[in-house]
Amino acid sequence: MGVAPGVEWGRLRSAAAALTSLTALAATGLVAGPAVAESPGGPCALPRTAAHHSLGVDSWDSAYPRPVGNLDAVMIFLSFPDSVPLNSPDDLARDHFPATSQFFARASYGKFALRPHPQHQWVPMPKSSTGYGIKRDWDSARRSAYLRDAVAAADSTVDFSRYDVVYLVADPDAPGVDADATKVVNLERPLHADGTDIKRVVTVFESHPPDHNVLAHETGHAFDLPDLYHRPTDGKGDWDTYVGDWDVMGSQFGLAPDLFAWHKWKLGWLDQRSVRCVQKSELITLETVEAAPGGSLGTRLAVVRTGEDTALAIEARSSMGNDRDTCAEGVLLYRVQAETASGGGPIEVVDTHPDTEACWDRSVYPPLADAPLGVGETFTMPGTPGERTRVQVVGRTQSGAWTIRITTA
Structure with a gap:
């Protein structure tokens, strides 16, 4: 019932995962010794293990940006030759910001500021939206092509070296866009642009307006937080048996979505x-x-x-x-x-x-x-x-x- 490393679905009730060539590098680190061993976090700090998004707190996985202080996020809006966008990039940016930044400001007691930098123009993709085969069980080759094309198309107007988080937002009304495909992709082989490695991206395929708190959930993955929902093996049944309403990483629709x-x-x-x-x-x-x-x-x-x-x-x-x-x-x-x-x-x-x-x-x-x-x-x-x-x-x-x-x- 675990989620395959590197893929976390935005739709918590219809999520699925697939092992692909873009599989994430699992969080790695030293496993502490006996339970009585001291660590920088004290005797109750569990050790960070090799489990994907391990909840060990004795150390930080440096493969992820730590959300303390200011982090900058670029939001890039992608259009396709088989569709004319019905909304402006500014309209779609307002679907997520400032709400997502406010969520993290409250959750962090003001210790973290997620600073969005939404682009104000559509970036044309070279292929039709249907040509990428966008869906939650995404073919790895097509997904790789989508990410490469998106970064290449945006590179002339975006300096990727300035940003800690990358959001790729697809035109929600394009015929090939599947809202269930929203997720974080951690790249085993990073993309490269502007002298920097792009190790992970948040691919956003949400409808307009989007699901509540969807970007807070996905951004949590970008900071090494795990999915807390339960995925039934047959795809049926309740997804929220582990934590219910009590954390946005369990359900973006929860009544009490603040982080544990x-x-x-x-x-x-x-x-x-x-x-x-x-x-x-x-x-x-x-x-x-x-x-x-x-x-x-x-x-x-x-x-x-x-x-x-x-x-x-x-x-x-x-x-x-x-x-x-x-x-x-x-x-x-x-x-x-x-x-x-x-x-x-x-x-x-x-x-x-x-x-x-x-x-x-x-x-x-x-x-x-x-x-x-x-x-x-x-x-x-x-x-x-x-x-x-x-x-x-x-x-x-x-x-x-x-x-x-x-x-x-």
Whole structure:
């Protein structure tokens, strides 16, 4: 059920993956030793493994740009000889910006600015849109031709050396354009232009207007974040059983699409001062993940190490910022597995209310919509008596933070 390296689909419910000559280079790095070994992130920092988009946080894969500070993104608009565009490049740019930049500004507590540079003219492609065979299960040779032609056609007007992220946006009304083909392509053999290697591109084939938060999801892949949805082996069934609404990398349609605190730790937006590694029973005050910082970020993530490559993560979610439409507030528990690849369930939200569901008319997966614990509630993780962790929500502070007691076995 894992996603093939290098290909992440924008349509979360109809995604598919194929091994091609443009297969991604899987994230690589040193695997830490025993669970008790120290690392730059502290004893609860899982090691980065060879799994595609590994959620290890003890080091950063330098093959990806790290979204801290300012990063520049070029948006190139491609037209085809078999279609006259119905919209202007500026119209299509407004489909995604400034909304995508605002999403990341809020998620990063202002530590990251994605600066878009949309081009204002169509770049003519040499072949018809139907000639490239654009679809989610894209023939590798045709996809390679599309990428080469796009970069070559834009090279006279775009200086690729100036940009950290490249978006190739196809005319959505061209007859050969398939909206399900939106994805990130990581190039095993980079393209070369303007003295720089182009290692990955975001190929955008969205309709106008596009799916909600689609570019935030795809841009997350460009920063080494994994797909968190579950892909049924037969293409049928529910795609959102792993994390439900709780992260844009699970569903771009989620009611609470802000990134998990674990993702924020990996990306560098949270440091060890905001992550509490729980090795004995503790009373902790958790600031909500979404809250803007008022000076210090405070504790945003509590972690219980459960194995060499696994951990239990605990954070608080509230109806503000990127999560303003959330179905439920409270303390969210989820399992993290650094050795599990993108699409295989590297994060799984714990359903602390397994007998109920919520927001059936809005949630992408109602059984997990009420997953967080509320004030006065206690949940004990299943497992053998020596492995169980109990989380009790004691109360809330006047500022809205959550006071919890974590008891480790």
